[in-house]
Amino acid sequence: MRIQRKPGSKAARPRDAATLIIIRQDGPGPRVLMGRRHGGHDFMPDKWVFPGGRIDRSDFRAPFATDVRTEVALKLDKLSPAGRGRALALTAVRETFEETGLLLGKPGPSRPTVGPWREFLAQGVLPDLDALDFIARAITPPMVPKRFDARFFLADAARLVSLERQADCGELDEIAWFDLKAALALDLPTVTRFVLREVPQRLKDPARPAPFLRFTRGGQNLQHL
Template sequence: MRLPPELTLPDSMVPAEPPDPPATPRDAATVVLLRNGPHGPEVFLQRRVRGMPFAGGMTAFPGGGVDERDEEARIAWAGPPPSWWATRFGCGEEVARALVCAAVRETFEEAGVLLAGTAPDAVVTETDRYAAERQALVAKEISLAEMLDEHELVLRADLLRPWSNWVTPALEPRRYDTRFFVTAVPEGQRADGFTGEAAEAYWSRPTTVLETWRSGECGLLPPTWVTLTELAACSDVTEVLNSDREIDKTIPRIVHRDGAWRVVLADDHDRP
Protein backbone atom coordinates (compact mmCIF):
# COMPACT_ATOMS: atom_id res chain seq x y z
CA MET A 1 0.00 0.00 0.00
CA ARG A 2 1.31 3.46 -0.92
CA LEU A 3 1.17 6.01 1.89
CA PRO A 4 -0.26 9.42 0.93
CA PRO A 5 2.19 12.34 0.57
CA GLU A 6 0.30 14.26 3.25
CA LEU A 7 1.25 11.65 5.85
CA THR A 8 4.33 13.28 7.36
CA LEU A 9 5.92 13.16 10.82
CA PRO A 10 6.43 16.24 13.03
CA ASP A 11 10.08 17.23 13.40
CA SER A 12 9.74 16.63 17.15
CA MET A 13 9.15 12.91 16.54
CA VAL A 14 12.42 12.41 14.64
CA PRO A 15 15.65 12.44 16.67
CA ALA A 16 18.47 14.75 15.58
CA GLU A 17 20.93 11.87 15.93
CA PRO A 18 19.73 8.32 15.17
CA PRO A 19 20.70 5.71 17.77
CA ASP A 20 23.75 3.63 16.89
CA PRO A 21 23.17 0.76 17.02
CA PRO A 22 19.38 0.90 16.53
CA ALA A 23 17.27 0.14 19.59
CA THR A 24 15.92 -3.39 19.97
CA PRO A 25 12.13 -3.39 19.43
CA ARG A 26 10.00 -4.27 22.44
CA ASP A 27 7.05 -6.63 21.93
CA ALA A 28 3.71 -4.81 22.06
CA ALA A 29 0.03 -5.40 21.36
CA THR A 30 -2.54 -3.03 19.83
CA VAL A 31 -6.24 -3.86 19.79
CA VAL A 32 -8.77 -2.46 17.34
CA LEU A 33 -12.14 -2.46 19.10
CA LEU A 34 -15.09 -2.70 16.72
CA ARG A 35 -18.83 -2.34 16.76
CA ASN A 36 -21.47 -2.17 14.04
CA GLY A 37 -22.88 1.28 13.38
CA PRO A 38 -25.76 2.39 11.15
CA HIS A 39 -23.36 2.86 8.21
CA GLY A 40 -20.86 0.06 8.76
CA PRO A 41 -18.16 -0.81 11.28
CA GLU A 42 -17.00 1.75 13.82
CA VAL A 43 -13.67 1.80 15.68
CA PHE A 44 -12.73 2.97 19.16
CA LEU A 45 -9.94 5.55 19.16
CA GLN A 46 -8.01 7.54 21.72
CA ARG A 47 -6.08 10.79 21.32
CA ARG A 48 -2.95 10.22 23.32
CA VAL A 49 -1.87 12.78 25.89
CA ARG A 50 0.69 15.23 24.54
CA GLY A 51 4.13 14.81 26.03
CA MET A 52 3.95 11.03 26.22
CA PRO A 53 7.27 9.36 25.34
CA PHE A 54 5.75 7.59 22.32
CA ALA A 55 3.20 9.02 19.86
CA GLY A 56 2.16 11.86 22.15
CA GLY A 57 -0.84 13.78 20.78
CA MET A 58 -1.54 11.18 18.10
CA THR A 59 -4.87 9.42 17.58
CA ALA A 60 -4.45 5.68 18.03
CA PHE A 61 -6.03 2.41 19.10
CA PRO A 62 -5.65 1.07 22.66
CA GLY A 63 -2.49 -0.90 23.29
CA GLY A 64 0.96 -0.96 24.83
CA GLY A 65 4.08 -2.90 25.52
CA VAL A 66 4.17 -6.46 26.81
CA ASP A 67 4.77 -6.63 30.56
CA GLU A 68 7.03 -9.36 31.89
CA ARG A 69 4.12 -10.70 33.96
CA ASP A 70 2.04 -11.18 30.81
CA GLU A 71 4.08 -14.35 30.31
CA GLU A 72 2.65 -16.06 33.40
CA ALA A 73 1.43 -19.47 32.30
CA ARG A 74 -1.15 -20.24 35.01
CA ILE A 75 -4.19 -18.88 33.28
CA ALA A 76 -7.48 -20.39 32.13
CA TRP A 77 -7.52 -20.06 28.34
CA ALA A 78 -10.26 -20.49 25.72
CA GLY A 79 -9.67 -20.38 21.99
CA PRO A 80 -6.64 -20.86 19.74
CA PRO A 81 -3.62 -21.97 21.81
CA PRO A 82 -0.36 -19.99 21.96
CA SER A 83 1.09 -22.29 19.27
CA TRP A 84 -1.56 -21.07 16.80
CA TRP A 85 -0.83 -17.42 17.58
CA ALA A 86 2.91 -18.12 17.33
CA THR A 87 2.43 -19.43 13.80
CA ARG A 88 0.30 -16.45 12.75
CA PHE A 89 2.68 -13.86 14.18
CA GLY A 90 5.94 -15.66 13.43
CA CYS A 91 7.23 -15.80 17.00
CA GLY A 92 7.80 -18.26 19.84
CA GLU A 93 4.94 -19.68 21.89
CA GLU A 94 5.94 -17.82 25.07
CA VAL A 95 5.96 -14.53 23.20
CA ALA A 96 2.64 -15.39 21.56
CA ARG A 97 1.05 -16.14 24.94
CA ALA A 98 2.37 -12.86 26.32
CA LEU A 99 1.07 -10.92 23.31
CA VAL A 100 -2.47 -12.27 23.69
CA CYS A 101 -2.40 -11.59 27.44
CA ALA A 102 -1.07 -8.08 26.80
CA ALA A 103 -3.85 -7.49 24.27
CA VAL A 104 -6.51 -8.51 26.81
CA ARG A 105 -4.85 -6.56 29.64
CA GLU A 106 -4.31 -3.35 27.64
CA THR A 107 -7.87 -3.45 26.31
CA PHE A 108 -9.19 -3.66 29.86
CA GLU A 109 -6.78 -1.05 31.27
CA GLU A 110 -7.29 1.55 28.55
CA ALA A 111 -10.87 0.93 27.38
CA GLY A 112 -12.59 -0.99 30.19
CA VAL A 113 -13.44 -3.88 27.86
CA LEU A 114 -12.68 -7.31 29.35
CA LEU A 115 -12.28 -10.25 26.97
CA ALA A 116 -12.92 -12.92 29.59
CA GLY A 117 -15.78 -14.96 30.97
CA THR A 118 -16.84 -17.33 33.73
CA ALA A 119 -16.62 -20.26 31.28
CA PRO A 120 -14.98 -20.98 27.90
CA ASP A 121 -18.24 -20.11 26.14
CA ALA A 122 -19.20 -17.12 28.30
CA VAL A 123 -18.09 -13.48 28.48
CA VAL A 124 -18.68 -10.94 31.24
CA THR A 125 -21.35 -8.37 30.42
CA GLU A 126 -20.62 -5.80 33.13
CA THR A 127 -17.08 -4.78 34.05
CA ASP A 128 -17.63 -2.07 36.69
CA ARG A 129 -17.33 -4.74 39.39
CA TYR A 130 -13.67 -5.10 38.40
CA ALA A 131 -12.86 -1.38 38.65
CA ALA A 132 -10.44 -1.88 41.54
CA GLU A 133 -8.60 -4.62 39.67
CA ARG A 134 -8.40 -2.39 36.60
CA GLN A 135 -6.59 0.28 38.58
CA ALA A 136 -4.34 -2.33 40.18
CA LEU A 137 -3.37 -3.59 36.74
CA VAL A 138 -2.51 -0.06 35.62
CA ALA A 139 -0.38 0.39 38.73
CA LYS A 140 1.26 -3.02 38.11
CA GLU A 141 0.19 -4.15 41.57
CA ILE A 142 -1.31 -7.36 40.16
CA SER A 143 -0.94 -9.35 36.96
CA LEU A 144 -3.69 -10.32 34.53
CA ALA A 145 -3.22 -13.95 35.55
CA GLU A 146 -3.77 -13.07 39.22
CA MET A 147 -6.92 -11.10 38.45
CA LEU A 148 -8.45 -13.85 36.30
CA ASP A 149 -7.52 -16.51 38.83
CA GLU A 150 -9.01 -14.59 41.75
CA HIS A 151 -12.36 -14.21 39.98
CA GLU A 152 -12.26 -17.63 38.27
CA LEU A 153 -12.39 -16.07 34.82
CA VAL A 154 -11.31 -17.60 31.52
CA LEU A 155 -9.30 -15.56 29.00
CA ARG A 156 -11.25 -15.54 25.70
CA ALA A 157 -8.49 -15.66 23.09
CA ASP A 158 -11.12 -16.77 20.57
CA LEU A 159 -12.63 -13.27 20.61
CA LEU A 160 -9.43 -11.86 19.11
CA ARG A 161 -8.22 -12.05 15.52
CA PRO A 162 -4.70 -11.28 14.22
CA TRP A 163 -4.57 -8.33 11.83
CA SER A 164 -1.03 -7.05 11.18
CA ASN A 165 2.50 -6.63 12.53
CA TRP A 166 4.35 -3.29 12.50
CA VAL A 167 7.86 -2.53 13.73
CA THR A 168 8.94 1.02 14.61
CA PRO A 169 11.56 2.36 12.16
CA ALA A 170 15.20 1.96 13.18
CA LEU A 171 15.64 5.74 13.35
CA GLU A 172 13.44 5.92 16.46
CA PRO A 173 15.07 5.62 19.90
CA ARG A 174 11.94 3.94 21.31
CA ARG A 175 10.91 0.98 19.15
CA TYR A 176 8.11 -1.59 19.30
CA ASP A 177 7.38 -4.84 17.48
CA THR A 178 3.61 -4.40 17.59
CA ARG A 179 1.07 -7.06 16.73
CA PHE A 180 -2.34 -5.68 15.84
CA PHE A 181 -5.49 -7.54 16.89
CA VAL A 182 -9.14 -6.90 16.03
CA THR A 183 -12.14 -7.76 18.19
CA ALA A 184 -15.80 -6.85 18.62
CA VAL A 185 -16.87 -5.27 21.90
CA PRO A 186 -18.79 -8.01 23.77
CA GLU A 187 -22.52 -7.54 24.15
CA GLY A 188 -23.35 -5.67 27.36
CA GLN A 189 -19.93 -4.04 27.64
CA ARG A 190 -18.97 -0.51 26.63
CA ALA A 191 -15.62 1.06 25.88
CA ASP A 192 -14.67 4.13 27.89
CA GLY A 193 -11.86 6.66 28.03
CA PHE A 194 -11.00 6.30 31.71
CA THR A 195 -7.25 6.15 31.23
CA GLY A 196 -4.49 8.59 32.05
CA GLU A 197 -2.94 7.99 28.63
CA ALA A 198 -5.81 9.50 26.61
CA ALA A 199 -6.95 13.10 26.37
CA GLU A 200 -10.16 11.93 24.70
CA ALA A 201 -11.74 8.71 23.46
CA TYR A 202 -14.54 8.15 20.98
CA TRP A 203 -16.18 5.86 18.42
CA SER A 204 -16.05 6.73 14.75
CA ARG A 205 -16.30 5.28 11.26
CA PRO A 206 -12.88 4.66 9.71
CA THR A 207 -13.72 6.92 6.76
CA THR A 208 -14.69 9.73 9.14
CA VAL A 209 -11.38 9.48 10.99
CA LEU A 210 -9.48 9.60 7.71
CA GLU A 211 -11.44 12.69 6.66
CA THR A 212 -10.66 14.29 10.01
CA TRP A 213 -6.98 13.52 9.46
CA ARG A 214 -7.03 15.06 5.97
CA SER A 215 -8.49 18.27 7.41
CA GLY A 216 -5.66 18.44 9.95
CA GLU A 217 -7.88 17.89 13.00
CA CYS A 218 -6.05 14.76 14.18
CA GLY A 219 -2.66 13.12 13.74
CA LEU A 220 -2.24 9.53 12.59
CA LEU A 221 0.84 7.35 12.48
CA PRO A 222 1.23 5.12 9.38
CA PRO A 223 0.05 1.86 11.06
CA THR A 224 -3.14 3.59 12.22
CA TRP A 225 -3.73 5.18 8.79
CA VAL A 226 -3.23 1.86 6.99
CA THR A 227 -5.46 -0.04 9.42
CA LEU A 228 -8.25 2.52 9.11
CA THR A 229 -7.98 2.40 5.32
CA GLU A 230 -8.25 -1.40 5.35
CA LEU A 231 -11.24 -1.35 7.72
CA ALA A 232 -13.00 1.28 5.62
CA ALA A 233 -13.29 -1.31 2.86
CA CYS A 234 -15.27 -3.71 5.11
CA SER A 235 -19.06 -3.68 5.23
CA ASP A 236 -19.48 -4.81 8.84
CA VAL A 237 -17.71 -6.27 11.86
CA THR A 238 -18.34 -9.85 10.74
CA GLU A 239 -16.43 -9.21 7.53
CA VAL A 240 -13.52 -7.83 9.53
CA LEU A 241 -13.41 -10.79 11.92
CA ASN A 242 -13.69 -13.31 9.09
CA SER A 243 -10.82 -11.82 7.09
CA ASP A 244 -8.19 -14.45 6.40
CA ARG A 245 -5.06 -12.34 6.43
CA GLU A 246 -1.44 -13.26 5.95
CA ILE A 247 0.54 -11.48 8.65
CA ASP A 248 3.82 -10.05 7.37
CA LYS A 249 6.21 -8.03 9.49
CA THR A 250 6.20 -4.44 8.19
CA ILE A 251 9.35 -2.47 8.97
CA PRO A 252 9.08 1.05 7.52
CA ARG A 253 11.89 3.55 7.05
CA ILE A 254 11.93 7.28 7.79
CA VAL A 255 13.33 9.56 5.09
CA HIS A 256 13.52 13.33 4.67
CA ARG A 257 11.91 14.15 1.34
CA ASP A 258 10.41 17.34 -0.12
CA GLY A 259 11.08 19.25 3.08
CA ALA A 260 9.34 16.81 5.45
CA TRP A 261 9.92 13.57 7.32
CA ARG A 262 8.09 10.71 5.65
CA VAL A 263 7.57 7.03 6.36
CA VAL A 264 8.45 4.72 3.47
CA LEU A 265 7.10 1.19 3.13
CA ALA A 266 8.93 -1.64 1.39
CA ASP A 267 6.55 -1.56 -1.59
CA ASP A 268 6.95 2.20 -2.10
CA HIS A 269 8.53 2.29 -5.57
CA ASP A 270 9.24 6.01 -5.12
CA ARG A 271 11.79 5.44 -2.38
CA PRO A 272 15.32 6.79 -2.95
Protein backbone atom coordinates in the same frame (compact mmCIF):
# COMPACT_ATOMS: atom_id res chain seq x y z
CA MET B 1 5.51 16.23 15.77
CA ARG B 2 7.66 13.09 15.58
CA ILE B 3 10.59 12.99 18.02
CA GLN B 4 13.77 11.83 16.27
CA ARG B 5 16.59 9.93 17.94
CA LYS B 6 19.83 11.82 18.55
CA PRO B 7 22.19 12.09 15.54
CA GLY B 8 24.92 9.46 15.69
CA SER B 9 23.08 7.25 18.17
CA LYS B 10 22.26 3.64 17.37
CA ALA B 11 18.76 2.68 16.34
CA ALA B 12 16.74 1.36 19.28
CA ARG B 13 15.92 -2.33 19.31
CA PRO B 14 12.19 -2.83 18.65
CA ARG B 15 10.28 -4.06 21.70
CA ASP B 16 7.51 -6.63 21.35
CA ALA B 17 4.08 -5.02 21.64
CA ALA B 18 0.45 -5.76 20.88
CA THR B 19 -2.53 -3.68 19.85
CA LEU B 20 -6.26 -4.39 19.82
CA ILE B 21 -8.64 -3.01 17.20
CA ILE B 22 -12.23 -3.25 18.44
CA ILE B 23 -15.05 -2.97 15.91
CA ARG B 24 -18.72 -2.22 16.59
CA GLN B 25 -21.14 -3.52 13.97
CA ASP B 26 -24.41 -2.52 15.65
CA GLY B 27 -25.10 0.44 13.35
CA PRO B 28 -25.32 1.32 9.66
CA GLY B 29 -21.60 0.70 9.24
CA PRO B 30 -18.62 -0.56 11.24
CA ARG B 31 -17.14 1.74 13.88
CA VAL B 32 -13.68 1.47 15.40
CA LEU B 33 -12.52 2.35 18.90
CA MET B 34 -9.82 5.03 18.96
CA GLY B 35 -8.13 6.80 21.85
CA ARG B 36 -6.24 10.10 22.04
CA ARG B 37 -2.87 10.15 23.80
CA HIS B 38 -2.15 12.81 26.39
CA GLY B 39 -0.41 15.92 25.07
CA GLY B 40 2.28 15.59 27.74
CA HIS B 41 3.56 12.23 26.47
CA ASP B 42 7.05 12.25 24.95
CA PHE B 43 5.93 9.58 22.46
CA MET B 44 3.18 10.45 19.95
CA PRO B 45 1.52 13.22 22.02
CA ASP B 46 -2.07 14.09 21.02
CA LYS B 47 -2.17 11.31 18.40
CA TRP B 48 -5.21 9.05 18.04
CA VAL B 49 -4.30 5.39 18.37
CA PHE B 50 -5.69 1.91 18.99
CA PRO B 51 -5.20 0.71 22.58
CA GLY B 52 -2.04 -1.30 23.05
CA GLY B 53 1.44 -1.42 24.52
CA ARG B 54 4.55 -3.46 25.11
CA ILE B 55 4.62 -7.00 26.39
CA ASP B 56 5.15 -7.62 30.11
CA ARG B 57 6.71 -10.66 31.77
CA SER B 58 3.38 -11.36 33.49
CA ASP B 59 1.66 -11.84 30.11
CA PHE B 60 3.40 -15.20 29.73
CA ARG B 61 1.64 -16.65 32.77
CA ALA B 62 -1.67 -14.79 32.99
CA PRO B 63 -4.79 -17.04 33.14
CA PHE B 64 -7.41 -16.97 30.39
CA ALA B 65 -10.98 -18.16 29.85
CA THR B 66 -10.50 -19.20 26.22
CA ASP B 67 -7.32 -19.78 24.25
CA VAL B 68 -6.23 -18.30 20.93
CA ARG B 69 -7.91 -20.13 18.04
CA THR B 70 -5.78 -22.69 16.22
CA GLU B 71 -5.54 -20.77 12.94
CA VAL B 72 -4.52 -17.60 14.78
CA ALA B 73 -1.97 -19.46 16.90
CA LEU B 74 -0.37 -20.98 13.79
CA LYS B 75 0.15 -17.52 12.27
CA LEU B 76 1.59 -16.13 15.49
CA ASP B 77 3.90 -19.09 16.00
CA LYS B 78 5.45 -18.46 12.57
CA LEU B 79 6.45 -14.98 13.73
CA SER B 80 7.54 -15.58 17.32
CA PRO B 81 9.17 -18.13 19.62
CA ALA B 82 6.83 -20.69 21.18
CA GLY B 83 4.52 -19.17 23.78
CA ARG B 84 5.13 -15.57 22.77
CA GLY B 85 2.12 -15.42 20.44
CA ARG B 86 -0.36 -16.17 23.23
CA ALA B 87 1.48 -13.76 25.53
CA LEU B 88 1.10 -11.03 22.90
CA ALA B 89 -2.61 -11.76 22.63
CA LEU B 90 -2.84 -11.36 26.40
CA THR B 91 -0.85 -8.14 26.14
CA ALA B 92 -3.44 -6.72 23.75
CA VAL B 93 -6.31 -7.58 26.11
CA ARG B 94 -4.54 -6.25 29.21
CA GLU B 95 -3.40 -3.01 27.58
CA THR B 96 -6.90 -2.38 26.24
CA PHE B 97 -8.26 -2.57 29.77
CA GLU B 98 -5.50 -0.34 31.15
CA GLU B 99 -5.91 2.31 28.45
CA THR B 100 -9.69 2.30 27.91
CA GLY B 101 -11.28 0.55 30.89
CA LEU B 102 -12.94 -2.00 28.58
CA LEU B 103 -12.80 -5.72 29.30
CA LEU B 104 -12.55 -8.40 26.63
CA GLY B 105 -13.32 -11.43 28.73
CA LYS B 106 -15.68 -14.01 30.14
CA PRO B 107 -16.84 -14.50 33.74
CA GLY B 108 -14.28 -16.33 35.80
CA PRO B 109 -12.93 -16.58 39.33
CA SER B 110 -11.23 -13.52 40.75
CA ARG B 111 -7.51 -14.22 40.89
CA PRO B 112 -5.47 -12.41 43.55
CA THR B 113 -2.22 -11.31 41.94
CA VAL B 114 0.23 -8.46 41.76
CA GLY B 115 1.56 -6.47 38.83
CA PRO B 116 -0.21 -5.38 35.64
CA TRP B 117 -2.92 -8.07 35.78
CA ARG B 118 -4.11 -7.24 39.30
CA GLU B 119 -6.88 -4.80 38.32
CA PHE B 120 -8.09 -6.84 35.34
CA LEU B 121 -8.44 -10.09 37.28
CA ALA B 122 -10.11 -8.29 40.18
CA GLN B 123 -13.10 -7.65 37.87
CA GLY B 124 -14.18 -11.31 38.03
CA VAL B 125 -13.44 -12.05 34.37
CA LEU B 126 -10.69 -13.86 32.48
CA PRO B 127 -9.37 -12.90 29.00
CA ASP B 128 -11.35 -14.19 26.03
CA LEU B 129 -8.55 -14.92 23.54
CA ASP B 130 -10.90 -16.82 21.23
CA ALA B 131 -12.32 -13.42 20.24
CA LEU B 132 -9.06 -12.31 18.60
CA ASP B 133 -8.01 -12.35 14.97
CA PHE B 134 -4.44 -11.49 13.97
CA ILE B 135 -4.53 -8.94 11.15
CA ALA B 136 -1.15 -7.19 10.83
CA ARG B 137 2.39 -6.73 12.09
CA ALA B 138 4.49 -3.57 11.90
CA ILE B 139 7.93 -2.52 13.12
CA THR B 140 8.22 1.22 13.69
CA PRO B 141 10.90 3.31 11.95
CA PRO B 142 14.59 3.20 13.02
CA MET B 143 14.85 6.99 13.29
CA VAL B 144 12.52 7.28 16.30
CA PRO B 145 13.87 6.80 19.86
CA LYS B 146 11.15 4.32 20.91
CA ARG B 147 10.56 1.39 18.57
CA PHE B 148 8.00 -1.42 18.70
CA ASP B 149 7.47 -4.70 16.91
CA ALA B 150 3.68 -4.57 17.12
CA ARG B 151 1.16 -7.31 16.40
CA PHE B 152 -2.34 -6.05 15.64
CA PHE B 153 -5.40 -8.03 16.71
CA LEU B 154 -9.04 -7.48 15.76
CA ALA B 155 -12.09 -8.21 17.93
CA ASP B 156 -15.82 -7.56 17.72
CA ALA B 157 -17.16 -5.21 20.39
CA ALA B 158 -19.93 -7.75 21.05
CA ARG B 159 -17.29 -9.82 22.88
CA LEU B 160 -16.65 -7.06 25.42
CA VAL B 161 -18.08 -7.54 28.90
CA SER B 162 -19.66 -4.09 28.52
CA LEU B 163 -19.39 -1.00 26.34
CA GLU B 164 -19.16 1.05 29.54
CA ARG B 165 -15.70 1.82 30.86
CA GLN B 166 -14.79 0.46 34.27
CA ALA B 167 -14.55 3.19 36.89
CA ASP B 168 -11.14 4.79 37.44
CA CYS B 169 -9.66 3.03 34.40
CA GLY B 170 -8.31 4.42 31.18
CA GLU B 171 -4.93 5.96 30.45
CA LEU B 172 -5.99 7.56 27.18
CA ASP B 173 -7.24 11.15 27.38
CA GLU B 174 -10.36 10.38 25.38
CA ILE B 175 -11.87 7.36 23.67
CA ALA B 176 -14.58 7.33 21.02
CA TRP B 177 -16.14 5.15 18.31
CA PHE B 178 -15.61 6.41 14.75
CA ASP B 179 -16.81 5.13 11.41
CA LEU B 180 -13.81 4.07 9.36
CA LYS B 181 -13.78 7.14 7.10
CA ALA B 182 -13.96 9.52 10.06
CA ALA B 183 -11.20 7.61 11.84
CA LEU B 184 -8.88 8.11 8.86
CA ALA B 185 -9.41 11.88 9.15
CA LEU B 186 -7.96 11.93 12.71
CA ASP B 187 -4.37 12.85 13.58
CA LEU B 188 -2.90 9.35 13.32
CA PRO B 189 0.59 7.84 13.48
CA THR B 190 1.77 6.39 10.16
CA VAL B 191 1.49 2.76 11.28
CA THR B 192 -1.98 3.29 12.77
CA ARG B 193 -3.19 4.79 9.48
CA PHE B 194 -1.72 1.88 7.53
CA VAL B 195 -3.44 -0.74 9.70
CA LEU B 196 -6.71 1.19 9.78
CA ARG B 197 -6.84 1.00 5.98
CA GLU B 198 -6.45 -2.76 6.29
CA VAL B 199 -9.50 -3.14 8.56
CA PRO B 200 -12.32 -2.86 5.95
CA GLN B 201 -10.48 -5.27 3.66
CA ARG B 202 -10.12 -7.73 6.49
CA LEU B 203 -13.79 -7.42 7.43
CA LYS B 204 -14.69 -8.19 3.81
CA ASP B 205 -12.23 -11.08 3.51
CA PRO B 206 -11.33 -12.75 6.85
CA ALA B 207 -8.89 -15.07 5.05
CA ARG B 208 -6.85 -12.16 3.70
CA PRO B 209 -3.09 -12.53 4.44
CA ALA B 210 -1.81 -10.25 7.18
CA PRO B 211 0.49 -7.43 6.02
CA PHE B 212 3.90 -7.03 7.67
CA LEU B 213 5.24 -3.48 7.40
CA ARG B 214 8.84 -2.61 8.21
CA PHE B 215 10.66 0.68 7.85
CA THR B 216 14.28 0.82 6.68
CA ARG B 217 16.65 3.66 5.92
CA GLY B 218 15.68 3.25 2.27
CA GLY B 219 11.94 3.39 2.85
CA GLN B 220 9.24 0.84 3.58
CA ASN B 221 9.22 -2.90 3.15
CA LEU B 222 5.85 -4.64 2.89
CA GLN B 223 5.28 -8.38 2.98
CA HIS B 224 2.21 -10.54 3.53
CA LEU B 225 2.16 -13.35 6.07
